[in-house]
Amino acid sequence: MRTVLFAAxxxxxxxxxxxxxxxxxxxxxxxxxxxTFDGPFGxxxxxxxxxxxxxxxxxxxxxxxxDYIAFRNLEAIGYSEDQTKxxxxxxxxxxxxxxxGDIFDRPAIPxxxxxxxxxNEQFARASNNGSLPPDLSLITKARANGPDYIYNLILAxxxxxxxxxxxxxxxxxxxxxxxxxQIAMAQQLFDxxxxxxxxxxxxxxxxxxxxxxxxxxxxxxxxxxRKQTGVRVLxxxxxxxxxxxxxxRRIWAGLKH
Amino acid sequence: xxxEKGWGMRAFDWFEExxxxxxxxxxxxxxxxxxxxxxxxxxxxxxxxxxxxxxLMMTGIVLAMSYTPHVDHAFESVERIMRDVNSxxxxxxxxxxxxxxxxxxxxxxIFRGMxxxxxxxxxxxxxxxxxxxxxxxxxxxxxxxxLPWGQMSFWGATVITNLFSxxxxxxxxxxxxxxxxxxxxxxxxxxxxxxHYLLPFAIVGVxxxxxxxxxxxxxxxxxxxxxxxxxxIPFHPYYTSxxxxxxxxxxxxxxxxxxxxxxxxxxxxxxxxxxPLQTPAHIVPEWYFLPFYAILRxxxxxxxxxxxxxxxxxxxFVVPWLDTSRVRSANFRPIFKVLFWIFLLDCFxxxxxxxxxPEGLPLILTRVGTFWYFFHFLxxxxxxxxxxxxxxxxxxxxxxxxxxxxx
Numbered sequence: 268m269r270t271v272l273f274a275a276x277x278x279x280x281x282x283x284x285x286x287x288x289x290x291x292x293x294x295x296x297x298x299x300x301x302x303t304f305d306g307p308f309g310x311x312x313x314x315x316x317x318x319x320x321x322x323x324x325x326x327x328x329x330x331x332x333x334d335y336i337a338f339r340n341l342e343a344i345g346y347s348e349d350q351t352k353x354x355x356x357x358x359x360x361x362x363x364x365x366x367x368g369d370i371f372d373r374p375a376i377p378x379x380x381x382x383x384x385x386x387n388e389q390f391a392r393a394s395n396n397g398s399l400p401p402d403l404s405l406i407t408k409a410r411a412n413g414p415d416y417i418y419n420l421i422l423a424x425x426x427x428x429x430x431x432x433x434x435x436x437x438x439x440x441x442x443x444x445x446x447x448x449q450i451a452m453a454q455q456l457f458d459x460x461x462x463x464x465x466x467x468x469x470x471x472x473x474x475x476x477x478x479x480x481x482x483x484x485x486x487x488x489x490x491x492x493r494k495q496t497g498v499r500v501l502x503x504x505x506x507x508x509x510x511x512x513x514x515x516r517r518i519w520a521g522l523k524h
Numbered sequence: 525x526x527x528e529k530g531w532g533m534r535a536f537d538w539f540e541e542x543x544x545x546x547x548x549x550x551x552x553x554x555x556x557x558x559x560x561x562x563x564x565x566x567x568x569x570x571x572x573x574x575x576x577x578x579x580l581m582m583t584g585i586v587l588a589m590s591y592t593p594h595v596d597h598a599f600e601s602v603e604r605i606m607r608d609v610n611s612x613x614x615x616x617x618x619x620x621x622x623x624x625x626x627x628x629x630x631x632x633x634i635f636r637g638m639x640x641x642x643x644x645x646x647x648x649x650x651x652x653x654x655x656x657x658x659x660x661x662x663x664x665x666x667x668x669x670x671l672p673w674g675q676m677s678f679w680g681a682t683v684i685t686n687l688f689s690x691x692x693x694x695x696x697x698x699x700x701x702x703x704x705x706x707x708x709x710x711x712x713x714x715x716x717x718x719x720h721y722l723l724p725f726a727i728v729g730v731x732x733x734x735x736x737x738x739x740x741x742x743x744x745x746x747x748x749x750x751x752x753x754x755x756x757i758p759f760h761p762y763y764t765s766x767x768x769x770x771x772x773x774x775x776x777x778x779x780x781x782x783x784x785x786x787x788x789x790x791x792x793x794x795x796x797x798x799x800p801l802q803t804p805a806h807i808v809p810e811w812y813f814l815p816f817y818a819i820l821r822x823x824x825x826x827x828x829x830x831x832x833x834x835x836x837x838x839x840x841f842v843v844p845w846l847d848t849s850r851v852r853s854a855n856f857r858p859i860f861k862v863l864f865w866i867f868l869l870d871c872f873x874x875x876x877x878x879x880x881x882p883e884g885l886p887l888i889l890t891r892v893g894t895f896w897y898f899f900h901f902l903x904x905x906x907x908x909x910x911x912x913x914x915x916x917x918x919x920x921x922x923x924x925x926x927x928x929x930x931x
Binding site: 307335340401404405408409410411413446486488489493494496497498500501504505507508511512514515518519522 | 561600603606607613614617757761762765766768769771772773775776779780782783784786787792793795796805
């Protein structure tokens, strides 16, 4: 009977778990990457997150916001408190209000969010041919197979096949991963577009991978503490369950059958 | 003798005379509740459901402390819980996945009742109260899913509330009342939050009635026969210890999902803030609504679909009379046993259909599955009860039948 019970659980779990795998079958095959945050003990590589942040800052941030990340959060990817202060102070943000009641500009502090490139949605659309660049704070959780999807998408630019050339609308670009194959974002990554401060060679794939890892951290910043807590919780529960089993056996042993 | 009691016991007696709550609990789920001695592990799921209800209420109350029920702030407040509230990610993942696990546990509990005929006399009211709990759970879960105000929250709410417009004459008025306006908007979110907080307490009330109704006839058992006093054992310590072990096993599954697959049962689109101007390509409800969603879409006519969907749950109320067999346990009913497993499979098929677009093969399967769902209850249950020859029932748990009917 116990086996039946386990089997029932397993069936239900297996039925539910591949939820995020499902959507992949709707579109193209995604080239699966090995991520440091995969697996039961996987976590983030701080060097990679910092490189990814550099890609975001020098490339993505001209169009995409990161609304749920403040400069202070960057301490979690290995920057010191002083470094986040310096980093923040390089941005000017609008504040309200000074002693006269006027809106004024001041350098950002670590408690400020990373400034959005646009003041509002209409401005963003007007600057992008009517399209709205999505906020990237949750992008890897807001797409099926998020990390693999983002990695593949930003590398999936190529010349459209002859029969599609006519269909590409004005201001749109051919992309083999994006739904409908027309995306409003032009190719952004080019080999050695940026110069990594840690000396890593900035190939397309390297930048795509680094920025995706960074965005996954931005979407799930508690991933490491979650898995670490999980290991301890599960070990505790396992011991508890084994003890409970022997306790139950001992209590039931007194019964005559 | 009483002067030999310690002061603690005397204080306890003093209190018991005035409010016998401890002996009440002991009679309900303790040493004074005699339970059949042959209950298998499928009888663990009642207490597991109670446990999950408590987990959901406790995590929910803590979440409500940091959640803002306003269309401009709901999504962000959930993200603040995930990022800035101490252990907020843990509380939210326990709560969000807790809903799914509550349903898993309750569904196993319901199917257990179907397999072992627990709905039959004299337990019909107990069964009814269970269905009421199930309905309240679905309403609560639906409104809870709306609260993060993501794309699926918004569009799920839009689709489901719109169903009520199919009601003749007053349909539109009902929808306006549900919305608190003329579209899913801030008043909708506010009332859903209020009701999502309220309904679990209503569930607790019905659970108390459910346990009360259980104690009139006592627990059913895998043999489905009346149990003599000889074959009963006190609930505590026998079933409390068994339930604690079962709880441990259950928690291993629950925690595995919470800590390693916390978003597997959700939809990625719900991490996109609600946008009334942009419909998602494919609106799907949470997994536990998928079979009913499939039944809803099995037919082109909206009103018929809505009637079928609600009917698929309401039909459970009359199952005690649709099933004409007096033998409870499927273990003694060869034909019903097969039909039970086909019915379970049918529910899984309908669930899969609910996650697919209603066209081609999924639509055909949806229609076959919906037909079978009602065919099972309306035709097979009564007819099989008449024509089936059940295996001989043992006279008691401790004296199993050895002779087979062929001899």
